[in-house]
Amino acid sequence: MGVFFGEVTLETVKGRASYHDISDEIRENIKKSELKNGCVVISSAHTTCSLYFDECMHDTNYWxxxxxxxxxxxxxxxxxxxMKMENQYHSPGPKHIEFGLSLGSKDYPAEKWTMLNTDAHLKSSIFGSPSLTFIVKDGEIQLxxxxxxxxxxxxxxxxxxxxVQIMVMGE
Known part of the structure; x- marks a missing residue:
């Protein structure tokens, strides 16, 4: 049994939900793994994000x-x-805001407005999923x-x- 670890890096947008088709990147990682039969696990540790499997709809809007x-x-x-303003939802409360402000860095400035994303946490929790698993057969993901x-x-x-983390397991 072999195990291969890969990663996909994505740049998201501001002002709307940011969608990315990562199917080709998964295929590339399966190919790099040189594993022919097994499974691939795709995972995201971001609490305001989701992974999902669906049909390509072809038509797109202006975005x-x-x-x-x-x-x-x-x-x-x-x-x-x-979320447009503080207190729209119960979260974030004062303890969470205090904690969030203590985490400031150059990538995530310690500003209160950056914690007004309760809607994103709710959407991620409702929509799911932090990980997906698919069968790999003859070196191909079965989609x-x-x-x-x-x-x-x-x-x-x-x-x-x-x-997004990718793990391919198999032989």
């Missing part, structure tokens, strides 16, 4: 989002409206004819660099 992604955004906005693996960052406050 480049597939129409199904635009529909997902509309539905999620009804369930968990974008079907139209299947794609997508990463979405629900946090609209600022651009970010996100990482």
């Amino acid at each position: 480049g989002d597939e129409y199904l992604q635009a529909d997902i955004n509309d539905v999620m906005e009804k369930i968990a409206p974008s 079907g004819a139209l299947g794609k693996v997508y990463f979405v960052d629900w946090d609209q406050l600022r651009e970010r660099t996100r990482k």
